[in-house]
Amino acid sequence: MPFLLDSFRSISTMGLFRIVLLFSLCSLISRAFSHETVNAHNNHILPRPLILKYPDNLIETQLNQLNEEVKLQCTTWRFAVEANNLNPWKTIPRECLEYVRDYMMGRGYGLDLERVSNEAGVYAKSVELRGDGKDAWIFDIDETLLSNLPYYQEHGYGLEIFNPVEFDKWVEKAMSPAIEASLKLYEEVLGLGFKIFLLTGRSEKQRSITVDNLINAGVRYWDKLILRSSDDHGKLAIIYKSEKRNEMVQEGYRILGNSGDQWSDLLGSPMPSRSFKLPNPMYYIP
Amino acid sequence: MPFLLDSFRSISTMGLFRIVLLFSLCSLISRAFSHETVNAHNNHILPRPLILKYPDNLIETQLNQLNEEVKLQCTTWRFAVEANNLNPWKTIPRECLEYVRDYMMGRGYGLDLERVSNEAGVYAKSVELRGDGKDAWIFDIDETLLSNLPYYQEHGYGLEIFNPVEFDKWVEKAMSPAIEASLKLYEEVLGLGFKIFLLTGRSEKQRSITVDNLINAGVRYWDKLILRSSDDHGKLAIIYKSEKRNEMVQEGYRILGNSGDQWSDLLGSPMPSRSFKLPNPMYYIP
Numbered sequence: 001m002p003f004l005l006d007s008f009r010s011i012s013t014m015g016l017f018r019i020v021l022l023f024s025l026c027s028l029i030s031r032a033f034s035h036e037t038v039n040a041h042n043n044h045i046l047p048r049p050l051i052l053k054y055p056d057n058l059i060e061t062q063l064n065q066l067n068e069e070v071k072l073q074c075t076t077w078r079f080a081v082e083a084n085n086l087n088p089w090k091t092i093p094r095e096c097l098e099y100v101r102d103y104m105m106g107r108g109y110g111l112d113l114e115r116v117s118n119e120a121g122v123y124a125k126s127v128e129l130r131g132d133g134k135d136a137w138i139f140d141i142d143e144t145l146l147s148n149l150p151y152y153q154e155h156g157y158g159l160e161i162f163n164p165v166e167f168d169k170w171v172e173k174a175m176s177p178a179i180e181a182s183l184k185l186y187e188e189v190l191g192l193g194f195k196i197f198l199l200t201g202r203s204e205k206q207r208s209i210t211v212d213n214l215i216n217a218g219v220r221y222w223d224k225l226i227l228r229s230s231d232d233h234g235k236l237a238i239i240y241k242s243e244k245r246n247e248m249v250q251e252g253y254r255i256l257g258n259s260g261d262q263w264s265d266l267l268g269s270p271m272p273s274r275s276f277k278l279p280n281p282m283y284y285i286p
Numbered sequence: 287m288p289f290l291l292d293s294f295r296s297i298s299t300m301g302l303f304r305i306v307l308l309f310s311l312c313s314l315i316s317r318a319f320s321h322e323t324v325n326a327h328n329n330h331i332l333p334r335p336l337i338l339k340y341p342d343n344l345i346e347t348q349l350n351q352l353n354e355e356v357k358l359q360c361t362t363w364r365f366a367v368e369a370n371n372l373n374p375w376k377t378i379p380r381e382c383l384e385y386v387r388d389y390m391m392g393r394g395y396g397l398d399l400e401r402v403s404n405e406a407g408v409y410a411k412s413v414e415l416r417g418d419g420k421d422a423w424i425f426d427i428d429e430t431l432l433s434n435l436p437y438y439q440e441h442g443y444g445l446e447i448f449n450p451v452e453f454d455k456w457v458e459k460a461m462s463p464a465i466e467a468s469l470k471l472y473e474e475v476l477g478l479g480f481k482i483f484l485l486t487g488r489s490e491k492q493r494s495i496t497v498d499n500l501i502n503a504g505v506r507y508w509d510k511l512i513l514r515s516s517d518d519h520g521k522l523a524i525i526y527k528s529e530k531r532n533e534m535v536q537e538g539y540r541i542l543g544n545s546g547d548q549w550s551d552l553l554g555s556p557m558p559s560r561s562f563k564l565p566n567p568m569y570y571i572p
Contacts, residue, residue, distance in 0.1 A: 073397065076397040077401070079364075082369045083402075085401065112366070115362050116366065119366065123373055126373075267557075271553075277370065
């Protein structure tokens with residue numbers, strides 16, 4: 001007992017305060033992550049843990065530990081996104097706002113885009129084309145050929161619930177820049193003689209503005225640009241895109257490659273020979 | 287010109303040496319990564335850059351920059367693995383040995399396993415079972431229910447070319463421990479009333495040793511354990527596993543969930559309602 005008391009006495013009040021604070025934060029973070037699954041990623045019990053006002057005297061190593069923990073958990077979350085393991089989600093975890101921002105604005109996102117473009121290019125070159133005008137490659141548009149990152153920068157990198165009215169205003173500006181790595185792949189695939197299909201969840205009403213934006217961004221040629229007609233509204237993307245691929249196959253096309261940032265661009269039936277998943281930790285489309 | 291000479295004079299010989307060394311290492315790393323794609327990930331021009339003997343006087347910040355660069359590139363590589371973007375590969379990039387080891391032996395791998403198990407569990411509970419004995423869930427075995435990490439620890443975490451003779455000796459020991467997160471999912475799924483199919487690339491000759499290992503590891507019940515028969519040898523895993531799933535569907539089973547660490551466990555036809563990709567940066571099976 002005296003030993004215990006001594007031990008307690010040897011910890012200063014401030015030291016104890018730090019330890020309690022560290023444990024509370026760790027437990028809050030771990031609870032936030034475990035609740036996330038159950039609540040389908042929409043309700044987060046924390047206000048904004050990464051921008052909590054820490055007392056100035058919380059020592060640097062403790063802060064670093066917390067940052068490392070959040071980074072580790074958010075990396076796990078991002079892997080689950082990219083491997084299609086997550087159940088449907090509407091916003092990124094609040095705890096991962098800084099992580100997602102750093103990834104999108106730092107080198108990580110660009111490196112991942114380059115990697116997928118390079119791998120797709122190697123594959124495209126390895127494919128033997130029949131040259132009968134029926135060898136096809138599909139590209140999705142948003143977050144595949146064109147980037148809406150300027151919009152998402154203004155809307156919390158996926159932390160805000162998607163607002164279709166606001167987003168359509170952005171689309172109407174036709175200012176989405178090209179994703180350079182995808183543009184490179186697009187040019188390679190075009191040069192190899194593939195037929196190019198652009199298959200997007202955008203509405204047929206946005207055709208002319210989409211054409212303008214594509215051309216401004218350097219995408220100047222395609223065989224078919226497919227947008228949602230009035231019949232397609234309300235369909236899940238995975239259904240709508242599968243139906244459109246099915247039409248291509250019915251018309252005799254062989255879909256040899258497919259590039260998209262959503263698994264709903266890539267899964268469903270018929271499956272192309274190879275699919276390439278571009279990174280996108282900001283939103284999920286079923 | 288005098289200005290340039292002055293500038294050069296102001297850099298000490300040792301400083302210049304450091305700068306040259308830093309640039310050479312950066313360029314080597316970046317060349318190693320860019321060659322990797324072309325050479326299908328098998329030929330690496332570097333011996334072992336992470337365990338090069340740096341001169342003692344290379345200052346810490348420069349080393350940190352190099353480490354950060356390697357970490358970033360290896361994270362990109364790992365994402366490409368998990369999102370199925372890579373072309374076929376036989377060994378991990380030499381540059382990523384430490385990265386893969388740290389991931390497998392640190393908390394990253396465990397957290398990723400827990401995440402995929404939790405998400406699969408949430409999905410399994412959400413499925414409405416018909417209860418006619420035809421609701422099925424498939425589990426792969428190696429790196430899904432059982433872990434061969436003790437073997438790969440001894441074989442460079444995937445840096446060594448796969449040696450089937452050595453690996454079979456390990457399998458014969460029946461000492462693969464359970465992957466705890468998967469065991470938890472297995473028990474949940476079993477408890478919910480799914481039929482359990484274990485579908486593995488192991489040979490029929492390894493049936494009894496596999497049964498022993500499963501039971502020792504806590505996997506004590508299944509409806510069917512499917513191994514490669516002599517007819518299946520030489521088939522790509524994606525073909526063999528698709529054929530076996532097709533047989534299940536022919537027998538009237540509805541495959542509602544599928545857990546595996548390889549995309550060849552999950553892709554092909556017929557596709558289960560949902561698939562869960564467990565992490566595995568150590569090897570690739572086509």
